[in-house]
Amino acid sequence: MSFEPVIGLEIHIQLKTRRKMFCDCKSPVALAKGDVWQAEPNTHVCPVCLGLPGALPVVNQKAIEQAIKVGLALGCEINKETYFERKNYFYPDLSKGYQISQYRAPLCVGGQLDNVGITRVHLEEDTAKSLHREDTLLDFNKSGIPLLEIVSEPDIHSVKDARIYSKAIQELVRRLGVSDADMEKGQMRLEANISLRPTQRVAELPPYRVEIKNINSFRFLEGALKYEIERQTKALEKGEKLEQETRGYNVKRRVTFVQRTKEEAHDYRYFPEPDIPPLEIADETISRIKTSLPKLKDGLIDQLIEDYRILRKDAEVFVSDETKLEYFKDLVAEGLESRRAANLVINRPDVLLTRPDDLVRQLEREKAEEITDEDVLRKAVKAVIAANPQAVKDFRSGKEAALKFLIGQVMRQTRGKANPQVVEKLLKKAL
Ligand SMILES: [Zn+2]
Incomplete structure (x- = not known):
């Protein structure tokens, strides 16, 4: 029996805003090098992000705008009426208890990237960091950093595609300037x-779902997925x-390894904040953010086709090769x-070594010297026919x-100067 993997990904991205999500603390992510851990523990904190009773959260407008930016770039619908909720659970790094x-009303819904559907994009706050030494130590610098969660549909069916999709998300948020997404x-x-699921039943979703938490590199993502495919295949075969x-x-x-089974699953008792x-x-706001979006891959391809009337396959080469694109434009x-320029750049990459203006002059000279005069060429054709009876x-x-x-x-x-199309025509006629 053969099986097909059904994979969905949840990706958390720390946004690069200057302030935290619900308070006025400077976000350590926005500091030099974006390294949260460069700051002394508990130096970027206030009653709100420490979760002290009675402290009141205030929404960071910039974080909302960055989230909308990502949503629009993914082709999502923006929920114009949205709200925050409390997700209740207890863990030392979450001192509020939620x-x-x-x-229920995520900021962005729908959308897609590289043929993977996007279910939702929503905003939340990051938690503190717990360090387990002899005692558990807590650093609240990270607490309250705006966190974007991008949830995909279970549209991914191989380990390789899971990597391609998550890399594409990383490239996207970097290009949009909302996060460095440094894993x-x-x-x-x-x-x-x-x-x-069995390959003969690809229309159905499997009746179970295994979640793998806290993966912090593409390599570990591949390792974990490969291991799970093997483990689940063996189990199902048995x-x-x-x-x-x-x-x-x-x-x-x-x-x-198992962390929690179905019986131990959390009931977060969500309710509006x-x-x-x-x-x-x-x-x-939405249209302003829309116009500020940098051109993304698909948009760039369409733009090149429109501006230069080149073939789609050539435009696709150019958007992933800046050097070729620049040379082509020159x-x-x-x-x-x-x-002709596109054809040259793509099929004869050696031309990139010549200065663009020199190359164009050289091509013009060759063109000028080309012999298209039929009277001249007819003589050469006659001579060749006479000399090659076989x-x-x-x-x-x-x-x-x-x-x-x-x-x-x-x-x-003609020392290569004859126009070959004219020669062919004259030869056929003469023969
Ligand atoms: Zn704070």
Whole structure:
């Protein structure tokens, strides 16, 4: 029996705002090098991000705008009426006993990236950092940093595609300037859910789902998914029934391990955050952010086709190769016809070594010296026919290759200056 993996990803991104999500503290992410851990522990804190009783959160407008930016770039619908909710659970790094997040009305819904559907994009606050030494130590610098959660549909069906998708998210947020998404610094964190279904039943979602938490590198993502595919395949082949559970990934042993089973699953008892009024996103805000978006890959391709009337496949090469794109634009600016310029740059990368203006002049000279005059060429054609009776005979008996040979002879006689199309026409006529 063969199986197909069904994978969805939840990606957390720390936004690069100057202030935290709900207070006025400077966000350590925005400091030099963006390294949260460069700051002395508990130096970027206030009653709000320490979670002291009675402290009142105030929404960071910049974080909302950055989240909308990401949502628009992913083609999401922006929820114009949205609100925050409390996600209740207890952990030492969450001193309030709840995290301010979004549940029923996420800021952005729908959308897609590289054929992977986006379920939702919402905003929440990061938690503190707990260090387990002899005692548990807590550093609240990270607490309250705006955190974007991007949830995908279970549209991914291979380990490779999971990596491609998460890399594409990383590139996107970097390009939008909302995060450096440095995984080593915890600015981007992954969670995967994975299950398997028999390949003959690809229309159905599997009846279970395994979540793998806290993955902090693309390599670990691949390792954890590969391990799970193997483990689940073996279990299903043995006829075992797989259950919903949460697992962690042991980096050293390269295995996943059970953290929580279905029975132990949290009930977060979400309810609207009473201290933050619902948000209304104005149409003007959305259109202003829309116009500020940098051109993304698909948009760039369309733009190139529109501006230069080149083929889509050529435009696709250019958007992923800046050097070729720049050289192409230079050639066009020097007066070379755009399709010819694209063709040259893509099929003869050696031309990139010549200065664009020199290349265009050189091509112009060759063009100027080209012989298209039929009277001149007819003489050369006659001479070649007279000198090559065997090839003429071959051509007349149906050998197409003989024509190529004769064209070559005319080109030789004219030292390569004859226009080959004219020569071919004259030769065919004469024969
Ligand atoms: Zn604070």
